[in-house]
Amino acid sequence: MQKVNKIIAIFLLAIIVSMPSFGMQTSSNDMNEKDKNEYNYAYSIGVQAMVYGWAPVMMDVARELQTSVDHPMSNGQAPINELGPITRLWDYRDRSYTTPNNDTYYIQGWADLDDQPMVLFVPKIENRYWIEQILDMYTESVVDLCNATVGEEGGYFILAKEGYDGPLPENLPVYYSRTKYIWLAGRIGVKNNKDQKIARQIQKEFRLMPLDQYPNGPSQPTPQNSSEAPKVNFPQGLEWFKRLEVVIAENPLAEDQAIVDTFKEIGIGANSIDSISEIKALALQQAYIDGFNIILDAARNSSQPVNGWNWEYNAGVYGTDYLARSSINMNSIGLNSPERAMYPKRYVDNKGVQLNGNNSYQITLPADIPVREQDGGFWSITMYDAKDRFMVENKIDRYKIGSTTEKLIKNDDGSLTIYISHKQPKDKKMKANWLPAPNEDFMLQFRLYEPEKEVYEGSYKLPQLYKID
Known part of the structure; x- marks a missing residue:
């Protein structure tokens, strides 16, 4: 998922979406005036519902997908209220979420806060990047637990739904979600191949428990092996609107009641969408197609380009900017707040021409x-194909180059020149610093974990990328 990435930088998390096709549509021009008015009104509300609901529907699809097991799996799936570790760095094989990272282990889970709060235990983590990003169902940040916000000592953290007034343990921090469901999108930095064993041990020590099991809630069970990430089945057309109705009903927001009430005209929150008129059904099918394209256009163009890199400075807190929420999450579901990570990306060279291997x-x-190294900060630049934004298989198994990449050859002044192409260079230095590309269009995504203030406030500029002979 990218604009990204805060994506699941924390699972990071993004869902594959493809342009739907419903075949021949009845034109509103073929209708009488009364039917045409009904069509147009339903269509306009349908587009609004698309823009409003894209992110929560993505979240609900991800929740269903990730919790559709009865035991934690090594691909990150786990039953509700349990943690699911991903026990290897993701690479070209993983095609559930766009722009996954190759920098961290994931430790994620979904929790239901309706019955009682949940308590997350975080182990002591020194000299390492980590984050447990907590998101509500509308991708608003509940809290980012990390070295920069809570320190490296770890501890117990209470996650509760707004309005909970039951007893709570003393002297524990409490964070409140607007929605019953929350996503815990955790990442643990992995410095190199030798470091994976240490990072995996830290990953095992996280615990999630209901409040009534605090503080002796169970340790993570050993995950069952799964060779692939789960595949996404994203609803389209009328099925998408049905899914939106479910999400809104399960996770209502009082502050959004006015706009949600308008959706009753298309069957959401009043009558089943299955019972709406044929004219409204046709309108909603077209609204899905056009709404998708509106969000997609915003996803491609709403970022701020600097030297060919597209930056997104407004993730994590959206208020009533529903189009920003939808477009950011179309690129990368659950994008981190800028203070925790920035994900500038690029598709073009210095002359504005599409990158091609x-x-x-x-x-x-x-x-x-x-980046703030004292808080575990580091950086990387990762290769993805331009069409689907997945990592690309290559003969040296290198998917990114970053501050933890070993055996790079730096310039005399300490700078680093990275060479990008499909064909492996022959020059020794170029070969050492080579980032393999596919023999087709590609995109690059930079990741700055725990960036300095100059980065997330917009004064820092990444260098230009140049086409060479």
């Missing part, structure tokens, strides 16, 4: 990229 490119990065 049949060409060669280079970028020279400065010696000091502004």
Whole structure:
């Protein structure tokens, strides 16, 4: 999922979406005036519902997908109110979520706060990047637990639904969600191959328990092996609107009641969508197609380009900017807040031409990229195909280059020149610093974990990327 990535930087998390096709549609021009008015009104509300509801529907699909097991799996799936570890770095094999990272282990889960609060235990984590990003069903950030916000000592953290007034343990921090369901999107930095064993042990020590089991709730069970990430079945057309009705009913927001009430005209919250008129059904099918394209256009163009890199500075807190919420989550479900991670991406070279692996490119990065190393911060640049935004198989199994990549050859001033092409370079330095590309269009995503203030406030600029001979 990218605009990204805060995506699941924390699972990171993004869902594959494809342009739907419903075949021949009846034109409103073929209708009498009364029917045409009914069509147009339903269509306009349907488009509004699309823009409003894209992110929560994505979240609900992800929740169903990730919790559709009866035991934690090594691909991150786990029953509700349990944690699911992903026990390897993701690579080209993983095609459930767009732009997954190759930098961290994931430790994620979904919780239902209706019956009682949940308590998350975080172990002591020193000298390492980690985050447990907590999101409500509308992708608003509940809290980002990490070294920068709660320190490296770890501890117990209470997650409750707004309005809960039962007893709580003293001296424990409490964070409230607007919705019954929350997503715990956790990541643990992995520095190199030798470091994976240590990171995996830290991953095992996280615990999630109902409040009535605090503090002795069970440890994570050993996950069952699963060779692939689960595949997404995303609803389209009328099925999408049905799914929106379910999400809104389960996770109502008082502050959104006015706009949600307007959706009753198309069967959401009043009558089953199955019972709406044929004219309204046709209108909603077209509204889905056009709403998708409206969100997609915003996803492609709403970021701020600087030197060919597209930055997103407004993730995590959306208020009533529903189009921003939808477009950001179309690119990357659950994008982190800028203070925790930034994910600038690019599709074009210095002349604005689409990147393609049949060409060669280079970028020279400065010696000091502004990330807070004291909070575990680091950076990387990852290769994805341009169409679906998945990592690309290559013969050296290198999917990214970053501050933890070993055996890179730096320039005399400490800067680093990265070479990008499909064909492996012959020059020793270029070969050492080579980021393999597919022999087709591709995109690059930079990740700055725990960026300095100059990054997330917009004054920092990444260097330009140049096509070379």
